[in-house]
Structures are given as C-alpha cells and as structure tokens.
Amino acid sequence: xxxxxxxxxxxxxxxxxxxxxxxxxxxxxxxxxxxxxxxxxxxxxxxxxxxxxxxxxxxxxxxxxxxxxxxxxxxxxxxxxxxxxxxxxxxxxxxxxxxxxxxxxxxxx
Amino acid sequence: xxxxxxxxxxxxxxxxxxxxxxxxxxxxxxxxxxxxxxxxxxxxxxxxxxxxxxxxxxxxxxxxxxxxxxxxxxxxxxxxxxxxxxxxxxxxxxxxxxxxxxxxxxxxxxxxxxxxxxxxxxxxxxxxxxxxxxxxxxxxxxxxxxxxxxxxxxxxxxxxxxxxxxxxxxxxxxxxxxxxxxxxxxxxxxxxxxxxxxxxxxxxxxxxxxxxxxxxxxxxxxxxxxxxxxxxxxxxxxxxxxxxxxxxxxxxxxxxxxxxxxxxxxxxxxxxxxxxx
Numbered sequence: 069x070x071x072x073x074x075x076x077x078x079x080x081x082x083x084x085x086x087x088x089x090x091x092x093x094x095x096x097x098x099x100x101x102x103x104x105x106x107x108x109x110x111x112x113x114x115x116x117x118x119x120x121x122x123x124x125x126x127x128x129x130x131x132x133x134x135x136x137x138x139x140x141x142x143x144x145x146x147x148x149x150x151x152x153x154x155x156x157x158x159x160x161x162x163x164x165x166x167x168x169x170x171x172x173x174x175x176x177x
Numbered sequence: 178x179x180x181x182x183x184x185x186x187x188x189x190x191x192x193x194x195x196x197x198x199x200x201x202x203x204x205x206x207x208x209x210x211x212x213x214x215x216x217x218x219x220x221x222x223x224x225x226x227x228x229x230x231x232x233x234x235x236x237x238x239x240x241x242x243x244x245x246x247x248x249x250x251x252x253x254x255x256x257x258x259x260x261x262x263x264x265x266x267x268x269x270x271x272x273x274x275x276x277x278x279x280x281x282x283x284x285x286x287x288x289x290x291x292x293x294x295x296x297x298x299x300x301x302x303x304x305x306x307x308x309x310x311x312x313x314x315x316x317x318x319x320x321x322x323x324x325x326x327x328x329x330x331x332x333x334x335x336x337x338x339x340x341x342x343x344x345x346x347x348x349x350x351x352x353x354x355x356x357x358x359x360x361x362x363x364x365x366x367x368x369x370x371x372x373x374x375x376x377x378x379x380x381x382x383x384x385x386x387x388x389x390x391x392x393x394x395x396x397x398x399x400x401x402x403x404x405x406x407x408x409x410x411x412x413x414x415x416x417x418x419x420x421x422x423x424x425x426x427x428x429x430x431x432x433x434x435x436x437x438x439x440x441x442x443x444x445x446x447x448x449x450x451x452x453x454x
Contacts, residue, residue, distance in 0.1 A: 144324070151317040158311055 073121045080114030087111055096168035101157055108149035116142045227415040228337045228422060236342065237422035241401040245386050248343075248429050252383050255436030259376065264448035275307065276300045304362060304452040318360035325353040333430050337419060343426035347433025354438045363446055363453040372442065372450060375435040382432030386425045393421075 083106055090103030116138060123135040201208030218239065222231035226238050236244050274287045279299050293300050326349075333346030358366040370378075390401035398405025403421020404414040412420070446453030 144321070147317060148321065151314060155311070155314045158314070162308060 069121060069125065073118045076114045076118040076121070080111050080118065083107065083111035083114065097160055097165060098157060098167050101153055101160075105150060105153040108153070109146065112145055112149075113142055116145070225415055225418065226422065227419040230336065230338055230340070232340075233336045233342055233422060233426075237425055238401075238403065238418055241390065241425070244425070244429065245383075245390065245401070248383055248386055248432050251436050252379050252432050255376070255379055255439050258440045258443055262443040262448040263450075273305070275303050275305060277303045277307070302364065310361075315360045318356050322353045322356055325349060325356070329353065329430075333426055334423065336426055337422065343429025344433055346426075347430035348437065350430065350434040351437035351441070354434075355441050358441065358445070358453075363442060363450065366438070366442065367450060370435075370438055372439065375439045375442075377435075379432045379435035379439070382428040382430070382435065385428030385431065389421060389424050389428070 087103045087107035090106070091100055094100050094103060120135050120138045120142070123131055123138060125131075201211075205211060218231055218235055222228060222234040222239075226234045228234040228238075272288065274290050276285045276287060276291065276293070277283070277300065278285070279301055284303070285300075291300075293302065329346045329349035332341040332349060333343060336342035336346075354366055354370060357369065389403070393402050393405040394400060396405035396409060403418045403424075405417075406421060407414045407417040410417050410420055442450050442453075
C-alpha cells in the first residue's frame with residue numbers, strides 16, 4: 069500500500085514539474101494549454117489518488133467517508149479539467165490564432 | 178476647495194498615525210475584545226444556538242441585522258443593474274431574427290420573431306454571431322449542472338457544521354445557471370428562470386429573511402430573535418435558533434442566486450435579454 073502511494077506521489081510531482089516547465093517554456097498557447105491539461109489531469113489525479121490511499125489506511129467508517137469525498141473530487145476533476153482545456157483550445161481556434169510552427173515548415177491550415 | 182480637501186486628508190492621516198500605535202496587536206490575548214467579546218461568542222454559541230460553526234451563529238443570529246441588510250444590498254444591486262442596463266425598447270439594434278434549418282444548415286433571416294416549438298420543428302432560433310455548438314463542452318456542462326446544484330444545497334444546509342451558508346450556496350446555484358447559459362445559449366436560461374421570476378425570487382428571499390424576523394415579534398420575542406419560535410417548532414430555545422438560522426440562510430441563498438443570474442443575463446446580452454453568450 070505504502071509503495072503504491074509513494075509511486076503515485078512521485079508520478080504526480082513528475083507531471084507537475086514537467087507541466088510547469090512546459091507552461092513557462094513552450095512557444096504558443098496551444099502547446100501551453102496542452103501542458104496545463106497535463107498538470108490538471110494526470111498530476112492532480114495522481115496526488116489525489118495518493119491522498120485517498122493515505123486516508124483509507126486506517127479502515128473505518130469516518131475515514132471511508134472522507135475517502136469517498138476525495139474520490140468524488142477526483143471524478144469531477146477528471147471530467148471538468150479536460151473539458152475546460154478543450155473549450156479554451158476551441159475558442160482559440162475559432163478566434164483564428166495560428167498554431168506555432170518551426171521556421172521553414174508549412175503551417176497546416 | 179482642493180486645498181481644504183488636501184488639508185482634511187492630511188489631518189485624518191496624522192490623527193490615524195497618532196492613534197494607530199494605541200491599537201492592540203492583532204490576536205493580542207490581553208486586548209479588550211479578546212478578554213470579553215470573543216470568549217462570549219466562542220463559548221456561548223453552542224449552548225445558545227446549537228450551531229457548532231460559530232461563524233454561522235454570529236452571521237445568522239448575533240449579527241442578524243447586519244446580514245439582513247447585506248441581503249437587501251445584494252437585492253438593491255440587482256435592481257440597480259436592471260434599471261440601468263435593461264434596454265426597454267430595442268431601438269437602434271437590428272431587429273433581424275435568425276432561424277437555422279437543422280438538417281441542411283440553411284439559415285433564414287426573418288424581420289419578425291416566429292413561434293416555433295423546439296421539439297417538433299426542424300428549425301431552431303440562433304444568435305446573430307452563432308457558432309456551431311461544441312458537443313463536448315455542452316454535454317459535459319449539462320452533466321455537471323445537477324451535481325453543482327446538489328452541492329449548493331449541501332453548502333446551504335451544512336453551514337451550521339462546516340464553512341458554507343447562504344451566500345456561498347447562492348453563488349453556486351447561480352453558477353449552475355450561468356454554466357447552462359455558457360454552454361447552450363441565453364434563451365435556455367431565460368426559459369429556465371425568466372427575468373420576472375428571478376426578480377420575484379430575489380424579493381422573496383429578502384422578504385423571507387425580514388419576515389422571519391418580524392414573525393418573531395408575534396411569538397413574543399424581539400425582532401430577529403428566533404428563540405421565540407421554540408413553542409412553534411416544539412423544541413428547546415437553542416434548537417429553535419438553529420432552525421431560524423437555516424431559514425434565513427435559505428432566504429439569503431434565494432436572493433443571491435436570482436440577483437447574480439439577473440446581472441449575468443443583462444450584462445451578457447447588452448441589456449436586451451434576447452441573445453448573447
């Protein structure tokens with residue numbers, strides 16, 4: 069149980085580090101939103117899952133109730149955050165923001 | 178005149194600076210409010226009102242007048258937005274109504290509104306700046322709405338035990354309506370909660386709060402003293418106060434929800450409440 073928890077925590081931190089680096093370093097809004105989506109879904113979900121495992125380590129009714137609430141947070145974050153990301157990218161495309169391309173390459177219309 | 182104003186400001190600043198050093202430090206246990214007032218609330222709120230969260234007890238009962246007029250201020254803000262922003266006659270705006278034939282995507286422009294039933298007709302009314310609906314966003318937002326509303330009711334009812342209460346729950350309820358407006362269109366929100374209903378709901382919330390206070394007079398208590406309802410509820414005085422706090426929180430939530438939805442409708446449609454986000 070403990071090992072799974074540590075692995076999930078490490079995975080979450082890894083995604084958070086990569087996502088934050090990408091959010092600062094990547095060139096345009098699409099790739100940055102891609103990184104933000106990584107942070108929100110994979111990073112947070114790993115951390116929340118680790119929290120859930122930590123919570124139900126002492127298995128009784130009170131801890132199970134809190135764990136259930138944590139699982140609900142996980143569920144709604146899993147649904148809402150990619151939707152928000154999708155809506156933002158969609159709005160950017162409709163507003164006519166061209167994706168960034170490397171010098172010399174043709175941009176796909 | 179300007180010099181006089183400057184002199185007043187400087188005088189007030191000097192007075193403030195001179196007296197600021199006399200203030201007790203933040204959280205000083207020997208200051209006057211920490212010695213008498215705070216312990217009275219902290220120790221007295223549970224036996225007097227049966228409300229473990231004493232922030233709610235102070236907000237809803239000890240300082241009931243303050244919260245009642247806060248609710249009235251929210252209502253007045255909504256009414257002022259209505260009177261300032263609402264475009265009574267749509268003069269100057271183009272009176273063209275767009276209808277889209279759903280199977281082919283052909284859009285007809287009409288100079289007068291047509292009545293269509295949304296279920297049987299193959300036409301749908303669309304906005305002038307209409308863009309095709311995004312299925313992912315619309316499906317997910319409409320899926321989230323009932324959960325947000327259930328959570329809002331939980332926040333309202335659970336304010337006695339955890340952070341929450343009427344203002345927060347009302348904002349969450351309004352957010353669920355605004356989410357429908359963002360993912361569908363304004364007319365869907367208008368059909369769910371019309372302008373008239375919203376303003377009546379906001380007024381009803383204030384009336385519920387003030388009426389709860391006023392009714393206490395007829396039960397022989399003071400204004401906003403919910404302990405007077407003890408005989409009516411058939412419970413002890415502290416339990417009756419707890420019930421009274423719940424009732425006024427519901428009034429606050431109604432007012433906040435209806436006011437926020439009204440303001441959103443007016444701002445997003447430039448005052449016409451016809452078409453918008």
